Amino acid sequence: MDMLAVRKRLEGEKSRLEGVLDAAGRGLGGEEGVRPDQLPAEQAADTLNRELDTSVEVRVRSELAAVEAALGRLDAGRYGLCEVCGGEIAEARLEAMPAARFCVADQARAEKDARLRGAH
Numbered sequence: 001m002d003m004l005a006v007r008k009r010l011e012g013e014k015s016r017l018e019g020v021l022d023a024a025g026r027g028l029g030g031e032e033g034v035r036p037d038q039l040p041a042e043q044a045a046d047t048l049n050r051e052l053d054t055s056v057e058v059r060v061r062s063e064l065a066a067v068e069a070a071l072g073r074l075d076a077g078r079y080g081l082c083e084v085c086g087g088e089i090a091e092a093r094l095e096a097m098p099a100a101r102f103c104v105a106d107q108a109r110a111e112k113d114a115r116l117r118g119a120h
């Protein structure tokens with residue numbers, strides 16, 4: 001695998017995600033707020049929009065954390081190794097998801113666990 005190309009991809013992804021967070025940060029809070037002359041329905045819509053913004057921000061932050069972790073593994077010479085079993089992650093999988101943390105089997109297990117937890 002071409003580690004230099006991987007690093008370039010991860011760093012590009014990192015600055016893209018940081019740009020998204022920057023834009024989200026400017027869009028949140030600020031001068032908008034709830035105006036006293038607003039109808040309750042408009043206030044509810046505003047709240048919904050802020051919640052959507054927040055969920056996008058949470059997702060982008062977790063993507064950014066994954067990219068930073070992948071860069072850290074690259075520095076440590078452990079890039080492409082599953083965090084659970086230590087096995088090699090398939091190259092095709094890394095091509096599709098350069099920040100992948102788990103091999104296919106452990107990813108499937110992690111997603112199953114998350115679904116089970118979500119059911120409660």
Ligand SMILES: [Zn+2]
Nearest residue numbers: 082085103106
């Ligand atoms: Zn694994």
